[in-house]
Amino acid sequence: MTFDALAALREAGNPVDLLTPQQQDVLSGLTEEEVTVLNSVRERLEAVSDADVEGHSTAIKLA
Numbered sequence: 001m002t003f004d005a006l007a008a009l010r011e012a013g014n015p016v017d018l019l020t021p022q023q024q025d026v027l028s029g030l031t032e033e034e035v036t037v038l039n040s041v042r043e044r045l046e047a048v049s050d051a052d053v054e055g056h057s058t059a060i061k062l063a
Contacts, residue, residue, distance in 0.1 A: 005030040012039040 006028050009016050012035075016024060030038070 003032050004028075005032075005035050008032070008035045009038065012042070014039070014042060 006016050006024060009027060009030075016027060019027070
């Protein structure tokens, strides 16, 4: 059985179906090791993000 990079990324929770066909083509050519790295990075980013709310900070400058 050949490795399906998009299926592996999708299974790990990556929203690959929201990407353009061209982006999906690029990801479909990834090796198993490359997919492992991408999933690891995503997991680390999720671990340090605020799970409830992420937003942009607003600064008000008074002159």
